[in-house]
Amino acid sequence: xxxxxxxxxxxxxxxxxxxxxxxxxxxxxxxxxxxxxxxxxxxxxxxxxxxxxxxxxxxxxxxxxxxxxxxxxxxxxxxxxxxxxxxxxxxxxxxxxxxxxxxxxxxxxxxxxxxxxxxxxxxxxxxxxxxxxxxxxxxxxxxxxxxxxxxxxxxxxxxxxxxxxxxxxxxxxxxxxxxxxxxxxxxxxxxxxxxxxxxxxxxxxxxxxxxxxxxxxxxxxxxxxxxxxxxxxxxxxxxxxxxxxxxxxxxxxxxxxxxxxxxxxxxxxxxxxxxxxxxxxxxxxxxxxxxxxxxxxxxxxxxxxxxxxxxxxxxxxxxxxxxxxxxxxxxxxx
Numbered sequence: 001x002x003x004x005x006x007x008x009x010x011x012x013x014x015x016x017x018x019x020x021x022x023x024x025x026x027x028x029x030x031x032x033x034x035x036x037x038x039x040x041x042x043x044x045x046x047x048x049x050x051x052x053x054x055x056x057x058x059x060x061x062x063x064x065x066x067x068x069x070x071x072x073x074x075x076x077x078x079x080x081x082x083x084x085x086x087x088x089x090x091x092x093x094x095x096x097x098x099x100x101x102x103x104x105x106x107x108x109x110x111x112x113x114x115x116x117x118x119x120x121x122x123x124x125x126x127x128x129x130x131x132x133x134x135x136x137x138x139x140x141x142x143x144x145x146x147x148x149x150x151x152x153x154x155x156x157x158x159x160x161x162x163x164x165x166x167x168x169x170x171x172x173x174x175x176x177x178x179x180x181x182x183x184x185x186x187x188x189x190x191x192x193x194x195x196x197x198x199x200x201x202x203x204x205x206x207x208x209x210x211x212x213x214x215x216x217x218x219x220x221x222x223x224x225x226x227x228x229x230x231x232x233x234x235x236x237x238x239x240x241x242x243x244x245x246x247x248x249x250x251x252x253x254x255x256x257x258x259x260x261x262x263x264x265x266x267x268x269x270x271x272x273x274x275x276x277x278x279x280x281x282x283x284x285x286x287x288x289x290x291x292x293x294x295x296x297x298x299x300x301x302x303x304x305x306x307x308x309x310x311x312x313x314x315x316x317x318x319x320x321x322x323x324x325x326x327x328x329x330x331x332x333x334x
Contacts, residue, residue: 004099005308006061010052013312017050017064019305025103028076033106035070035089038329039122040097042308043067043154044218044243045268047316049093056269058094064312065097066090066268067125069118070329072109079106086112088121088283090272098308100328108272110283115291123154123297123323124286130240130267131158132282134216135166137263138236142167144213147203147230149223151188152179152321155240157298159216160186165294168214171206173199173223175318182321186298194223203230211235221245228254236261243318298322 002024007016028034046064048054068089072082089109091097112121140146146163150156151172163170164187171190172183180191190206192199203212211232217224218240224247227237237260239247250262271279289295300322303311311324 002100003305004063005065005305006063007050008061010060011050013047013050013316014309016060017309017312022099025101028074028079028103030077031079031106032076032103033072033079033082033087033109034074034101034103035068035087035097036073036329037068037070037097037100037102038118038327039069039302040065040326040328041067041122041124041126041154042311042315042324042326043126044241044315045126046096047312049096050312055266056093060094062094063096063098065099065102065326066093067122067127068097068102069112069121070097070102073101075106082106082109082111086114086118088112088125090125090268098305098326098328105273107276110280113287113291116287119299119302119325119327120290120297122325123299124283124290126268127154127323128158128162128286128295128297129271129279129282130155130265131162131216132286133267133271133278134159134238134240134263134265135162135214136282137265138214138216138238140166140168140214143169145169145171145207145232146214146216147199147212147227148172148183148188148216149219149227150174150243151183151186151191153218153243154298154323155216155218157182157186157322158295160188161295163187163214165289171203171212179321182298186296200226200229207232214238216240219244220247224248228258228260231258231260234259234261236263238263238265240265240267299325301325302327304328
């Protein structure tokens with residue numbers, strides 16, 4: 001038998017998620033591997049999955065959890081070389097990672113070096129890959145400026161750290177003094193409390209009216225709409241989420257007038273399959289940066305499987321900072 005967190009219907013995580021005892025998974029098929037899950041990173045998209053509001057909408061019953069670290073304990077034909085390896089992976093919905101085992105496509109599995117522990121590794125697949133490709137697609141280079149919204153969240157902190165590593169000057173927004181302090185701790189030169197300050201005015205003042213080269217926006221809503229006012233000539237706005245609600249439609253006339261670029265990014269739904277070599281290369285860079293200390297995934301706490309519904313409720317209410325990691329396998333690890 002295996003334990004798995006299951007949503008039998010759509011709704012708020014605390015209302016629809018429960019731990020179920022289920023029969024063992026069938027053997028992996030061709031090109032698949034089964035993981036004994038060690039750790040799982042929680043994300044706001046797990047909340048959206050429970051609500052049925054994520055762009056990918058699997059029918060219940062459904063298990064959330066899209067970033068995992070674990071050990072390959074069984075393989076299908078064509079994936080035998082991965083048997084016994086410690087890996088990171090992004091499971092395919094509707095069977096996510098929040099259980100004792102999960103079967104995944106071997107194409108989305110990347111070996112984890114022993115220099116990176118399972119808790120750190122589970123913080124990387126969605127948040128750091130999203131931030132990595134947001135900055136990559138925006139063409140951020142040394143000496144440029146970037147504004148990161150929700151800078152105390154998982155994607156936000158990752159974007160701050162990676163932008164600093166690229167030699168950029170980073171501004172961030174967050175709600176409240178404690179969260180703006182976190183942004184500064186991770187490298188933001190300016191952290192604006194959006195609850196008490198106008199971030200547009202603060203950014204324009206800090207750049208002598210020029211604006212920033214890049215905006216990374218996991219929030220959407222009114223934040224997305226006002227971010228256009230922060231962009232410099234030929235600025236790029238990367239939309240990576242809608243935690244604050246759906247943004248208004250982008251006005252092509254405004255884009256043209258500002259010579260601006262709007263970039264949409266949904267990493268988990270396409271990149272691991274359609275840009276597999278680029279994703280693996282990004283992982284290797286991230287592993288090296290973790291080992292050297294250049295990147296410090298911000299794990300706020302580690303919780304057991306039973307506490308996931310409450311943790312997702314806190315995450316949905318924006319009462320968390322950084323990442324919450326679920327520890328599932330307490331066994332020995334290399």
